[in-house]
Amino acid sequence: MYCDTCTAMHRSDVRLSDRERTTFAIRREQRQAIHRELTSELSRIGDIWLAHSSGRYEEARRLRCRFELIMRLLDDLGWSRDDPAEVFEITMPDSELRDVLQSLARRAANTMTSVGRGAAPDEFERGRATFDTCADVLNALAAPTATATVVADGRVAET
Numbered sequence: 001m002y003c004d005t006c007t008a009m010h011r012s013d014v015r016l017s018d019r020e021r022t023t024f025a026i027r028r029e030q031r032q033a034i035h036r037e038l039t040s041e042l043s044r045i046g047d048i049w050l051a052h053s054s055g056r057y058e059e060a061r062r063l064r065c066r067f068e069l070i071m072r073l074l075d076d077l078g079w080s081r082d083d084p085a086e087v088f089e090i091t092m093p094d095s096e097l098r099d100v101l102q103s104l105a106r107r108a109a110n111t112m113t114s115v116g117r118g119a120a121p122d123e124f125e126r127g128r129a130t131f132d133t134c135a136d137v138l139n140a141l142a143a144p145t146a147t148a149t150v151v152a153d154g155r156v157a158e159t
Contacts, residue, residue, distance in 0.1 A: 105134035
Protein backbone atom coordinates (compact mmCIF):
# COMPACT_ATOMS: atom_id res chain seq x y z
CA MET A 1 0.00 0.00 0.00
CA TYR A 2 1.34 3.42 -0.92
CA CYS A 3 1.27 6.35 1.47
CA ASP A 4 -1.36 8.93 0.50
CA THR A 5 1.12 11.80 0.69
CA CYS A 6 4.31 10.27 -0.65
CA THR A 7 5.40 7.64 -3.13
CA ALA A 8 6.75 5.28 -0.49
CA MET A 9 5.43 1.79 -0.26
CA HIS A 10 5.49 0.95 3.42
CA ARG A 11 7.11 -2.32 4.43
CA SER A 12 4.41 -3.23 6.93
CA ASP A 13 1.80 -3.11 4.16
CA VAL A 14 3.42 -5.26 1.51
CA ARG A 15 6.09 -7.90 1.11
CA LEU A 16 8.45 -7.27 -1.77
CA SER A 17 9.13 -10.16 -4.10
CA ASP A 18 12.71 -11.09 -4.89
CA ARG A 19 12.26 -9.63 -8.39
CA GLU A 20 11.44 -6.20 -6.92
CA ARG A 21 14.63 -6.10 -4.87
CA THR A 22 18.02 -4.87 -5.92
CA THR A 23 20.87 -4.85 -3.45
CA PHE A 24 23.33 -2.00 -3.57
CA ALA A 25 26.63 -2.31 -1.80
CA ILE A 26 28.37 0.88 -0.81
CA ARG A 27 31.81 1.40 0.68
CA ARG A 28 32.53 2.63 4.19
CA GLU A 29 33.38 6.22 3.14
CA GLN A 30 30.17 6.44 1.12
CA ARG A 31 28.18 5.13 4.07
CA GLN A 32 29.77 7.74 6.33
CA ALA A 33 28.79 10.60 4.01
CA ILE A 34 25.18 9.43 3.73
CA HIS A 35 24.90 8.46 7.41
CA ARG A 36 26.14 11.88 8.56
CA GLU A 37 23.41 13.64 6.57
CA LEU A 38 20.68 11.19 7.59
CA THR A 39 21.40 11.67 11.28
CA SER A 40 21.53 15.42 10.76
CA GLU A 41 18.07 15.26 9.16
CA LEU A 42 16.75 13.41 12.22
CA SER A 43 17.30 16.57 14.27
CA ARG A 44 14.24 17.97 12.47
CA ILE A 45 11.90 15.12 13.44
CA GLY A 46 10.16 17.44 15.91
CA ASP A 47 8.76 19.26 12.87
CA ILE A 48 6.14 16.50 12.67
CA TRP A 49 4.79 17.51 16.08
CA LEU A 50 4.98 21.21 15.24
CA ALA A 51 3.01 20.74 12.02
CA HIS A 52 0.44 18.53 13.71
CA SER A 53 -0.06 20.80 16.70
CA SER A 54 -0.56 23.75 14.32
CA GLY A 55 -3.27 21.90 12.40
CA ARG A 56 -1.09 21.36 9.31
CA TYR A 57 -1.99 17.68 9.09
CA GLU A 58 -0.97 17.05 5.49
CA GLU A 59 2.45 18.54 6.18
CA ALA A 60 2.74 16.32 9.27
CA ARG A 61 1.89 13.24 7.15
CA ARG A 62 4.40 14.25 4.46
CA LEU A 63 7.11 14.69 7.08
CA ARG A 64 6.24 11.34 8.61
CA CYS A 65 6.75 9.68 5.24
CA ARG A 66 10.08 11.45 4.80
CA PHE A 67 11.39 10.47 8.21
CA GLU A 68 10.18 6.91 7.73
CA LEU A 69 12.37 6.64 4.63
CA ILE A 70 15.33 8.17 6.45
CA MET A 71 14.95 5.67 9.26
CA ARG A 72 14.54 2.79 6.80
CA LEU A 73 17.86 3.69 5.17
CA LEU A 74 19.46 3.93 8.62
CA ASP A 75 18.19 0.39 9.24
CA ASP A 76 20.30 -0.73 6.26
CA LEU A 77 23.35 1.41 7.04
CA GLY A 78 23.27 0.93 10.79
CA TRP A 79 22.29 3.48 13.39
CA SER A 80 25.69 3.74 15.06
CA ARG A 81 27.96 6.58 14.00
CA ASP A 82 30.91 4.24 13.61
CA ASP A 83 30.59 0.80 12.12
CA PRO A 84 33.67 -1.33 11.41
CA ALA A 85 32.23 -2.90 8.24
CA GLU A 86 33.87 -2.00 4.95
CA VAL A 87 30.81 -2.69 2.76
CA PHE A 88 27.14 -1.95 3.51
CA GLU A 89 24.18 -3.46 1.67
CA ILE A 90 21.19 -1.26 0.97
CA THR A 91 18.09 -3.39 0.56
CA MET A 92 15.29 -0.83 0.55
CA PRO A 93 13.22 -0.56 -2.65
CA ASP A 94 14.70 1.53 -5.45
CA SER A 95 11.95 4.16 -5.39
CA GLU A 96 12.39 4.77 -1.67
CA LEU A 97 16.17 4.90 -1.92
CA ARG A 98 15.91 7.29 -4.87
CA ASP A 99 13.60 9.61 -2.91
CA VAL A 100 15.95 9.79 0.07
CA LEU A 101 19.12 10.23 -1.99
CA GLN A 102 17.62 12.93 -4.21
CA SER A 103 16.57 14.85 -1.14
CA LEU A 104 20.02 14.50 0.46
CA ALA A 105 21.70 15.55 -2.80
CA ARG A 106 19.51 18.68 -3.02
CA ARG A 107 20.32 19.54 0.58
CA ALA A 108 24.04 19.02 -0.05
CA ALA A 109 23.92 21.22 -3.17
CA ASN A 110 22.16 23.95 -1.21
CA THR A 111 24.79 23.72 1.51
CA MET A 112 27.63 24.04 -1.00
CA THR A 113 25.94 26.99 -2.69
CA SER A 114 25.06 28.91 0.46
CA VAL A 115 28.29 28.28 2.36
CA GLY A 116 30.70 28.93 -0.48
CA ARG A 117 34.13 27.38 -0.71
CA GLY A 118 36.00 30.09 1.19
CA ALA A 119 33.52 30.72 3.99
CA ALA A 120 33.44 27.23 5.54
CA PRO A 121 35.63 24.68 3.78
CA ASP A 122 34.62 21.82 6.10
CA GLU A 123 30.91 22.32 5.41
CA PHE A 124 31.56 22.66 1.70
CA GLU A 125 33.61 19.45 1.61
CA ARG A 126 30.99 17.62 3.67
CA GLY A 127 28.31 18.76 1.22
CA ARG A 128 30.42 17.72 -1.74
CA ALA A 129 31.11 14.26 -0.27
CA THR A 130 27.38 13.75 0.32
CA PHE A 131 26.44 15.06 -3.13
CA ASP A 132 29.03 12.89 -4.90
CA THR A 133 28.01 9.78 -2.97
CA CYS A 134 24.33 10.33 -3.65
CA ALA A 135 25.09 10.89 -7.34
CA ASP A 136 27.10 7.63 -7.50
CA VAL A 137 24.30 5.58 -5.99
CA LEU A 138 21.60 7.34 -8.04
CA ASN A 139 23.57 6.61 -11.21
CA ALA A 140 23.81 2.97 -10.19
CA LEU A 141 20.04 2.93 -9.59
CA ALA A 142 19.47 4.25 -13.11
CA ALA A 143 21.46 1.36 -14.63
CA PRO A 144 19.12 -0.97 -16.55
CA THR A 145 19.67 -4.07 -14.41
CA ALA A 146 16.54 -5.79 -13.16
CA THR A 147 18.16 -8.30 -10.83
CA ALA A 148 21.72 -7.29 -10.12
CA THR A 149 23.96 -6.25 -7.31
CA VAL A 150 25.14 -2.77 -8.14
CA VAL A 151 28.18 -1.35 -6.41
CA ALA A 152 28.05 2.42 -6.06
CA ASP A 153 31.28 2.98 -7.97
CA GLY A 154 29.50 1.87 -11.14
CA ARG A 155 30.40 -1.84 -11.30
CA VAL A 156 27.51 -4.23 -11.86
CA ALA A 157 27.62 -7.87 -10.82
CA GLU A 158 24.77 -10.01 -12.19
CA THR A 159 23.05 -12.20 -9.63
